[in-house]
Amino acid sequence: MRFTSALVAGALAVGASAAGKNYLGFNSGATLPDRSAKFKKDFEAEFKAAQGLIGAPGTFNSVRLYTNIQAYSKDDPIEAFEAAIDTKTSMLLGVWTSGTDNIDKEISALKKAVSKYGSKFTDLVIGISIGSEDLYRNSATGVKNKAGVGAQPETIVGFIKDFKKAFADNALSKVPVGHVDTWDVWGNATNKPVLDAIDWIGVDEYPYYENDKGNDIKNSGHLFDKAYDATIAAANGKPVWVTETGWPYTGPKWDEAVASVDNAKYYWDEVGCRKLFNKTPTFWYTLRDSNPDNKMKFAITDNLSTKPRFNLTCPTTFDTKDETSTVSSGTSTATGTSGSGSATGMPSASATSGSNGSGSGGSNGSSSNSASAAAATQTGAAASQKGSGAAFAGAAVMVGAFALF
């Protein structure tokens, strides 16, 4: 755990811009594993369990949501908002942007929430992601992996403008707007208009799914660092938030990657403890699995027990060497705070719609991913019908991304 001064500076810059907070949280989809809607009590149980986790290296009192819309409704605010208010949980919101020509229902649901709950709600909103992995799905790799319906950069930029316009005179006008995608997307010059339009970047990374890259658990920290550093280098000084990462505790093998409780613990230590927790805003995947189609399961606890599946307390020494960090962090350091201002950067995976394809199964790559997918799913589903597809799409995405390494 050696940090160069550049690295430390980078971390501080990001933290400072994020109002001094290096959020710790989990991803939370809009539906339960049986695909039924989550309601207030379900979210509340999650948020309380997250905050009470025994041995955690900090308080997990943030959450990343995939939609503003309550499942089973047209455009009612998701009940996670009320649960978050009651448990003082801060929120990274998400808007789904693939396979649609407008984000009107998301905007409508969010406006209703602002009217209904006022500052009790808006004070807890730490960021919003317009889109999730749309550019990956739109990329050569995404198409090859049948990741699902994506969106062109111009489309995402248009939705970002729509969102900002809709909330210009609203209490949420100062909330930093970002976009979540896979690392390789950001270095693609064609996508630069999106990078230019946002305040922060969200990145989802799953070394587990990086087949053909030597994805044995012992190499997971190195694979994570490579993708993370590439993201920071492409970010042009804007803050990078890690919106999804984790390692399954059970499920089929994926190339060299083995899902097990020991490996989930190793990944928590080598990636979470070494690189992320209390250093950069982080949304772990995950507290409760939601995607019934993903055979890989990631939940760090059973049935929302506060007793985790493995020891969450961070060790003081790590196997992974911080080789590349210096370079990239230097980059980010420079501008960390400037930019549009925001500190945040978290992405979300989302749920989208669309294709079923990826979700479960289909192609190898895709289904599993999971985590995100699951989460997303929920979202989408509720709101739009495309719902579940989207979620899966999210997962697929990740896979694809890794494949690029």
Ligand SMILES: *[C@@H]1O[C@H](CO)[C@@H](O)[C@H](O)[C@H]1NC(C)=O
């Ligand atoms: C680069 O981005 C554009 C626009 O999103 C996409 O069409 C293209 O496929 C991407 N290039 C690669 C190599 O993925």
Ligand SMILES: *[C@@H]1O[C@H](CO)[C@@H](O)[C@H](O)[C@H]1NC(C)=O
């Ligand atoms: C991926 O698909 C290929 C071809 O269908 C199959 O041989 C391989 O075992 C699959 N890999 C995984 C990890 O499922």
Ligand SMILES: *[C@@H]1O[C@H](CO)[C@@H](O)[C@H](O)[C@H]1NC(C)=O
């Ligand atoms: C979690 O709940 C499931 C379903 O009710 C149950 O089968 C399982 O034993 C529970 N796990 C623990 C550790 O309590």
Ligand SMILES: *[C@@H]1O[C@H](CO)[C@@H](O)[C@H](O)[C@H]1NC(C)=O
């Ligand atoms: C959990 O891990 C920490 C750090 O390695 C260690 O100090 C602690 O004793 C462990 N707790 C248990 C209950 O094993």
Ligand SMILES: *[C@@H]1O[C@H](CO)[C@@H](O)[C@H](O)[C@H]1NC(C)=O
């Ligand atoms: C998506 O799911 C529907 C319903 O299960 C199925 O008919 C369709 O073929 C699937 N599409 C893809 C691309 O798998």
